[in-house]
Amino acid sequence: MPQQESPRDQRERGEGGGLHSRVLAELGPAIASGEHPPGTVLRIDDLESRYGVSRTVVREAVRVLEAMHLVESRRRVGVTVLRTEEWNVFDPAVIRWRLAGADRSRQLKSLTTLRTAVEPVAAGLAADAATPGQCRELTVLAAEMAAAGRAADLDAYLVHDIAFHRVVLEASGNEMFARLGDVVAEVLTGRTEHHVMFTAPDPEAVTLHVRVAEAVRARDAVAAESLMREICVGALRELDILAP
Amino acid sequence: MPQQESPRDQRERGEGGGLHSRVLAELGPAIASGEHPPGTVLRIDDLESRYGVSRTVVREAVRVLEAMHLVESRRRVGVTVLRTEEWNVFDPAVIRWRLAGADRSRQLKSLTTLRTAVEPVAAGLAADAATPGQCRELTVLAAEMAAAGRAADLDAYLVHDIAFHRVVLEASGNEMFARLGDVVAEVLTGRTEHHVMFTAPDPEAVTLHVRVAEAVRARDAVAAESLMREICVGALRELDILAP
DNA sequence: GAACACCCATAGGTACTACTTATTCAAGAT
């Protein structure tokens, strides 16, 4: 099955679907990237004419942005861009928009710090809760990462890396952790795009992934946790070197 | 300043503001609590007549629910409730709706597990990054918790407890952690409401809070982290006893 | 002259209607 894509996935990127998604796909990033700094007041009429759509469409897009706490709409005033502290920074759409924007590296850093907190705990839980199928998946994915690493195939490496972390988070049995799979995917993708200069992945990281898979399989929660922590702090350190 | 309340806060609870927020405040919880189980198809016309509002209003509410990934709207089909794995469980509104609903205790558990992962790391970072003002705040809040504990004043205890954890998360200097302050507030509130039977807070927890404040003040990251971990695992254990 | 109350212009909020378009389901052709 070739990764079938839901109509919603397209819509979120503003490709398919309704007009309001297109407006959202332009306005969202514009705000998230700081193009319209906090305090800016947007007028519905302006947006209407700027995007060449009806008021209905603009209002729906604004409602969504409001739900993400990016803007606040008030009578007699307009649509005000809120301070960044108000934003729902956990919303996958907001994360994507910000990563696409200006201070990408600052974003990557704070997201990687989050990983450092969450993933080790998730790995520890996964050692207790993973199904035999998930254990097998992890082993296979780690092996494929190793293979891709040897072949210096960065694309394949990324795909398996993302899949690996996603399985760990899902195997933890905690829905909150599981939902961070998308976040991790964005971070890893962003990271690879960032230092495209590197020719091959860090062999040490590969080894750590293999050992995490082994630890989960062996039901060794302590080892799984500390190995995953090593992976994450490694990622954090790497980031500090490349983008101070 | 008496905790001034923004018009948006009201709107989110469906009190003030527009009609669409009222629809959202009814429909959101109905979905999040499982009243409309995943797979259910809602028709816009139905909602329109059920809530006695115009189509415009319903559509805006639906757009917001769609942004939270609670539902998916498709032509010729209707508004379909998505599987829970799709939901944006980090959205504060979704968290609140779910905590108000049926399996509150399962929610509390998965949220507390998240705390166990995040808060210790945040405390460690706070030990490095907290401003003198934040250090002072923590000390004061811990003292007030102790006082409220001795007086068996659960309400005051809750307020200071929430404030304490919020300051730690903010002091970490990581915006992702900072935004989890609201989540922690919901969890603590939910927890207190849950075992209202208890007459006084755990004195051991109080001591731990005081020691966290001291560790942060002393810039001892390792101690701050492990003490905060004790607080969180304590909360988790407590929860396991009360709601197995 | 400062504080207060009042009024009006404004910009978002709501409603209603007409029309468009994608999509499903089914009937009929191959």
Next chain:
DNA sequence: ATCTTGAATAAGTAGTACCTATGGGTGTTC
């Protein structure tokens, strides 16, 4: 049995008319 085609349907879009809250300006009062 499978593919094509078409009609029914329900969401999407547009445009308009009207409602309503509210910020700021005006005028009055002490």
